[in-house]
Structure formats: C-alpha cells, structure tokens
Amino acid sequence: MQPFTMLVIEQIKAIPAGKVMTYGGIAAAAGSPRAARQVVRILHSMSGKYQLPWHRVVNAKGEIALMDDESRFMQQSLLKDEGVEFIRDGRIDLSVYGM
C-alpha cells in the first residue's frame, strides 16, 4: 500500500459521525489537492476491507455521488441516522460543516 493511499484511508476513518467530507477535501488533507478521483477509487475498492465510513463522503456540491438508486438511498439513510440534514432533495449544505 502506497503512502498516499494510507493517508486517504486515515482521513476517511477520522471523519466523525454526523459530519461529512468531500472527495477533494480528503485528497487535499492527504496532501494532494487534485487527487479527488483517486479518493473515489479508494472508496470504491477498499471501503469494505478497511471498514471505511464511505457514506460520509460527498461531492463538492454537497450531493451524494453514487449513481445506483439503492446505494444512494442507503447512504442518505445512514447520514440522516447520524443527524446530517439535507436541504430539499438530497443535498447537504456544506457551509454547515465548515466547507
């Protein structure tokens, strides 16, 4: 496992319940601001193995990025259970979370 990958995994694991981070934000925190897509890949392929709170990651607009209906519903439910509030229809006001 490469250093950057490890940093990204740590960042994701460090997101507390009830908070969210963006793909780009995580990439930046791991020292590589333009590597948002790589964060996507890591979530996609290592969420299960490393027990990542994958549902706490959203895109830069505060939207759930998943394409699959079932998965996005799941993500929304998990976030709501943690107290994350959605504005009209599936968006999160990122300014509430300091972004």
Add this chain to the structure above:
DNA sequence: GCCATGGCTAGTA
C-alpha cells in the same frame, strides 16, 4: 485502465 471528481464553458431562457 479505472474511477462515487471538479471546475469551467457554452448555450438556453
């Protein structure tokens, strides 16, 4: 080659 991005245009209203 993959990927669940992001940011900036063109083009419509």
Add this chain to the structure above:
DNA sequence: GCCATGGCTAGTA
C-alpha cells in the same frame, strides 16, 4: 456537458 487530472489496485504473466 465536457475533459484534464492523479495515483494506483487488481489481476495477469
């Protein structure tokens, strides 16, 4: 809606 971007895992040889 388009396309430049980044870092590398999964899987074959």
